[in-house]
Amino acid sequence: MNAPRPTPAKLRIDGATKYYETKSGLVHALEDFSAEVRDGEFACVLGPSGCGKTTLLWSMAGLHSLTAGQVLLDNQPVTKPHPEISMVFQEANLLPWRNLQKNIEFPFEIKRQNPADHRDRVRQLLQRVGLDGFQNKFPRELSGGMQQRAAIVRALSLDPSVLLMDEPFGALDAFTRDEMNLLLEEIWLETRKTILFITHNIAEAVFLSDRIFVMSARPGRLHRVYDVDFERPRDLSITTTPRFFEMVNEIKAQIDHKVTAPTKMRAADAA
Amino acid sequence: MVDSQLRDRIPSFGKKEGGGNQSVSLSNMSAFTSGNSRTIGEIFAIVLVAVIIIGGTEFALRTFEVPQYVLPTPSEIIVALFTDFHFIAPHLGHTLVELLSGYAIGASIGLILAAVITQFPFAEKIIAPYILMLVTTPMLALVPLLILRFGFGYEPRIIAVALASGPMVMINAATGFRRVDLAKIALARSYGASTMQIFIKIRVPMALPMIIVGLMIGAIFGLLTAVGAEMVGGGFGLGNRLTTFSSTIQMPQFFAVILILALLGISIYVIFFLIGKKWASWES
Numbered sequence: 301m302n303a304p305r306p307t308p309a310k311l312r313i314d315g316a317t318k319y320y321e322t323k324s325g326l327v328h329a330l331e332d333f334s335a336e337v338r339d340g341e342f343a344c345v346l347g348p349s350g351c352g353k354t355t356l357l358w359s360m361a362g363l364h365s366l367t368a369g370q371v372l373l374d375n376q377p378v379t380k381p382h383p384e385i386s387m388v389f390q391e392a393n394l395l396p397w398r399n400l401q402k403n404i405e406f407p408f409e410i411k412r413q414n415p416a417d418h419r420d421r422v423r424q425l426l427q428r429v430g431l432d433g434f435q436n437k438f439p440r441e442l443s444g445g446m447q448q449r450a451a452i453v454r455a456l457s458l459d460p461s462v463l464l465m466d467e468p469f470g471a472l473d474a475f476t477r478d479e480m481n482l483l484l485e486e487i488w489l490e491t492r493k494t495i496l497f498i499t500h501n502i503a504e505a506v507f508l509s510d511r512i513f514v515m516s517a518r519p520g521r522l523h524r525v526y527d528v529d530f531e532r533p534r535d536l537s538i539t540t541t542p543r544f545f546e547m548v549n550e551i552k553a554q555i556d557h558k559v560t561a562p563t564k565m566r567a568a569d570a571a
Numbered sequence: 572m573v574d575s576q577l578r579d580r581i582p583s584f585g586k587k588e589g590g591g592n593q594s595v596s597l598s599n600m601s602a603f604t605s606g607n608s609r610t611i612g613e614i615f616a617i618v619l620v621a622v623i624i625i626g627g628t629e630f631a632l633r634t635f636e637v638p639q640y641v642l643p644t645p646s647e648i649i650v651a652l653f654t655d656f657h658f659i660a661p662h663l664g665h666t667l668v669e670l671l672s673g674y675a676i677g678a679s680i681g682l683i684l685a686a687v688i689t690q691f692p693f694a695e696k697i698i699a700p701y702i703l704m705l706v707t708t709p710m711l712a713l714v715p716l717l718i719l720r721f722g723f724g725y726e727p728r729i730i731a732v733a734l735a736s737g738p739m740v741m742i743n744a745a746t747g748f749r750r751v752d753l754a755k756i757a758l759a760r761s762y763g764a765s766t767m768q769i770f771i772k773i774r775v776p777m778a779l780p781m782i783i784v785g786l787m788i789g790a791i792f793g794l795l796t797a798v799g800a801e802m803v804g805g806g807f808g809l810g811n812r813l814t815t816f817s818s819t820i821q822m823p824q825f826f827a828v829i830l831i832l833a834l835l836g837i838s839i840y841v842i843f844f845l846i847g848k849k850w851a852s853w854e855s
Contacts, residue, residue, distance in 0.1 A: 380763070385761075397853040
């Protein structure tokens, strides 16, 4: 929908550095991370567990402050949650005491908007992801894939221009994950939101992105940027092509495996 | 031999069971602990056991000619409950007034304290031992003192009920408020939620199951304390009836009051069970 702009950078991360204070001392999560995400681009941040990916994303959502550096949206610094930026969390993060409809209306409630004004659009979104008719179901009655689809609808309900996705499909089985990736690409092609997607799954990143930012192990630094130029819309058959394998293998070789220990050290996991 | 005699009693008692509310309430209670779906067979077994216990008691008491002042038969208790209910009813009213007003005061203070205190972990650490003391000390022990100060009216009892139920509500509600899910709070904050919105839309619903448990335990402790306080002093209330009936050896009436108290307790349980089912069923 957006007209071409002179500065294509929708999101800019400038020297993002983050230290956490924990009981066992300072944790250096991010070190001088800089990147640009273009308007309407699908970008992935890829890195080993505990490399500061979530820290980066939470800072971009305005949920964290950075120790140094800044995040710019349309050249304006983001210091607190921004209405143009919406977040999709790990494991759907639906509110279990609300049914699907009420979960999706949650952002409107927080913004003190009347959900009835948006009902048609929400309905269309629900139809789009195949959840129409499930409005009265509670999260526990929905499958993992359905919950995550609901979370995407919730994130899109306020019609933001940027979607930040924090390993949204990490907890899903491989088949559901493929299905969700296809659906997400379709939605992205239709809406052309700027998406920054975090994952530690290389194949997922290659399948989804226009560009991949590979991070090094903690403290997270920008290691390399890959352009992915598979034609859109993509379908699952590309995942079996030699070019796809080559790319996955090349990225795999680049990722530092030293810190891929099973203990995850992310803020969102503290709960 | 005993078997065949029992079997003879069952049909005759089974007819009575339709009108008497005793076995009905029994079957209800066990239904609540064993889940929702009951087959006809289960209901039958529940009723059957109730009938055997009540009928067996009636039968045994009659057979061994146990004097009424030792233990009245179930039928005598039921008769006393209905014939003397108009004598007991005003006392039931007094007990309910004490319970409801004391509980309203105690529970609201407990809830507010829990909500406030959990926001300040440091303050909570300082206050926690005193709350624990209030929870573990039987507030009945204070009733003689309260009577000295406030006389034999409602006041000492209402205060005792508030003191007994408040800390119970508080300690459970505080447990609920302490359950913080960072991801859910982050979700609310990512849409720009204020602290108040986070409290109302995230913290309260998350705490609600524990709040309801606290409210139920508080209500039951309030009932215990109300009856106990009535037994200590003052000329009215169900607790006072218990001391009066036992000192005048009116055993059927005494047990009729106990039956009323049991029904009160069960009602409290059922009310909060239904509230929990409506507002906190998401947790199971």
